[in-house]
Amino acid sequence: MKRILFSFLLIFAFINAFAQPPGYYNGTAGLTGADLKTALRLIITNGHQDHGYGGLWTAYQTTDVDNFYENDGSILDIYSENPNGNDPYNFTVGANQCGSYNSEADCYNREHIVPQSLFNEASPMVSDVHFIRATDGWVNNKRSNYPFGKVGTASYTSLNGSKLGNSVSSGYSGTVFEPIDAFKGDVARMIFYFVTRYGDRLANFTSSNGTGDMLGGVDYPGLQQWELDQLLAWHALDPVSPLEIARNNASYTYQGNRNPYIDDPNFVTRVWGTTTVDTQAPTTPTNLATNTPTSNSISLSWTASTDNIGVVGYNVYVNGTLYTSVSGTTATVSGLAPLTTYNFYVIAKDAAGNLSSQSNTSPGTTLAGPVGGSCGTEDFETIPANASNYTTRTWTNAGITWTATDARTDQTINGRAITIQNGNLTSSAIAGGIQSLTLTTQLKFSGSSNNLNVEINGNIVGTIPYSSTATTTTINNINVSGNVVIKIINPVGSNRVALDGLSWTCATLGTSETAAKEKSFSVYPNPVKNNELYVKGENLYKISKAEIYDLSGKLIEVIENPFKNSNKISLKGLAKGNYILKTDNNTTKFIVE
Structure with a gap:
């Protein structure tokens, strides 16, 4: 673990010596619940000085500098700080303020831990330093206005491990943002401050x-129950640190009020009680079996796990790599190669993120071609939560990560759809090639027809x-083999175009059976045993x-x-297995032993 420059305990004792002024929390003795929350609100409202949104840049010169990890005076950014090693990058106070940004590490901006859209950017909330942190602008943008919670499958991960993805926090299944463990308690106590300081305005x-x-x-309680439960757990798991105390003191000097849940963490339990931290993993899924194979897919089924709180889903693995997450006890894995054996297993997960042991491994083999069948689909039902603003949206479905730029998520065609303005939709690399592509489109709002x-x-x-x-339109005869990246571009930035029902077929490489019909073209010996493949046919040159x-x-x-000087191909370095040879007009399968 990265060493903090001075002894942790000495710093803690030193900072605590300069904590809240004597009598700051007078009148709270013996109070609990809503009564204590109200008393704390009155205390921290008194003396609060609003220096405006622009004043935060000045505040960060003392509140958000790193005097604890690198101790270099750079910005202490909870979305990029690595408590256990070298930071991926650092920001210089003042010099690296945003500005515009195109990627992580470009600049830092002002991150409202409680999104300002929830209070319409009103004062004094919009400039309250106690819950507005200096963070990486790009990561802040990725977090958007999503609540904080435990992520199941991440659609985005920052360089320090902060994640955006589907929630596995008990009681909520939407999209959430999860900071790294070292700052989960910090986030919880900032939100507790917000709902206390502005409790009388929450309605x-x-x-x-x-x-x-x-x-x-x-x-009271000021938070939705699922969020309160999650934050109480984070508060318990990540206690108050010296850097939080130092920031609270600097914020008091700048703004004139304090975060009571940093000064006295016991206030949290006195106001909201405690939550039971779930550390028990689900039981192991059993009886995993493979069913109904096709040339490019295999179906799976298994017996459900049990859990003391409840199982929220299962991670499905193909050859040791996470393929997808499902809520039920069946899944279909697609995009597979024909005549190929794969190994599958599943792992159960609960709302607290506890994972079971892996199930039994079940092998399955796909059927023979034709290779030109359906390869994959994207129905956009798992895109990020409905939002009308245009920004970058990222999600993963069936093992493929999609990125839509300048996109909104609140429009529909046959169901949910992604809407592109001055941007594009791009896939990660997809195996199996592509023969044809089908897409449903619709122009939204205003504009004229185009392509x-x-x-x-x-x-x-x-x-x-x-x-x-x-x-709905299909483009045929694309016929690109190997790994492919699909990119759909809107070249008319003034038009807003919704996309739905995307599907594609695999590239047609053919099989040995179809090639056998071509009497004028064949390969031998097959299987190949000496790394040399010979071809027989007319006009090979x-x-x-x-x-x-x-x-x-x-x-x-x-x-x-290939056959300018001879009719053979050297296969040195080619591993044992099944392969396809494709020439100008012929395709055939061969085996290397």
Whole structure:
């Protein structure tokens, strides 16, 4: 663990010596619950000086500097600080203020731990330093206005491990943001401060961030129950640190009031009670079995796990890699290669994020071709929570990560849809190639009919029209093999176009059975035993290119003018397995032993 410059205990004792002034919390003795919360609100409201939103830049020169980890006077950013090693980057106070940003590490800005959209950017909340931290602008943007909670499957992870993704916090299933463990208690106590300082105004605030709720609509308890339970757990697991005490003191000097839950952590339990921390993992899923294989998919089923609180889902693994998360006890894994054996297992998870042991490993083998069948779909039902602003949206579904830029998430066609303005929709790398692509489009709001550009691996392969009427279009004969990246671009930035029902078929590489019909072209010996593959056929010297693929569609090797001087191909370095040889007009399968 990274050493803090001075002894932790000495710093703690030193800082505590300069804590709240004598008598600051007079009148709270013996109070609990709503009565104590009201008393604390009156105390921390008295003396509060609002220096305005711009004043936060000045405050950060003393409240948010790193005097504890690197001790270098840089910005102490809870979204980039690495408590156990070197930080991925550092911000210089003042010099690296945002500004604009395009990626992580560009600049720092002012992160409202309680989103300012919930109180309509009103004063004095919008400039209250006690819950507004100096953080990386890009990560702040990714966090958006989502509540804090425990993430199941992350759609975004910052360089220090802060995560955005689906919630596994008990009682809430929307999108949440999860800081690293070292700062979970810090976040909890900042939110406790907010709902105490502004408890008498909560009825006039909005409770909803994204699709879920964070704030309560009344003074007590001030938070939705699921969020309160999660924050109480984080408060217990991550106690008050010296850096929190130092920041509280600096904030008091700047703003004239204090965070009582840092001064006396017992105030938390006196106001809200305690929560039971769930540390018990679910039981192991059993009887995992593979069913109904096709040439590119295998279905799974298993017996459910049990848990003392409740199982919220299962992580499905393919050959040791996380493929997807599901809530039930069945799943279908798609995008697989034909005639290939895969190993599957599942792990159960509960709302606290506890994971079971892995289930039994069950092998499954896909069927033979044709390879040109359905490869994958994206119905956009798992995109981030409904929001009308345009920003970058990222999500993962069926093992594919999608990124939509300048996008909103609140429009529909046949169901939920992603709407692109001056941006694009891009996939991560997808195995199996692509033969055809189908997409449903609809122009939203105003504008005129036009076309989207479709790129595969950076090359335009066609266009898809859109108008105010929902239209489904297929681009055929794309036929790009190997790993592919799908990119759909809106070139008319003034139009807002909704996308739904995206699907694609695998690239047609053919099989040995279809090649056998081509009497003029064949390979031998098959299986290959001495790393040399011979080809028999007419006019071999005219073949301009030969390509070798594995059965997932991954391109292994390209050979220009392969038979100019002989009719053989050297396969040295090719591992044992099944492969496909594709030339100008013929395709055939061969085996390397």
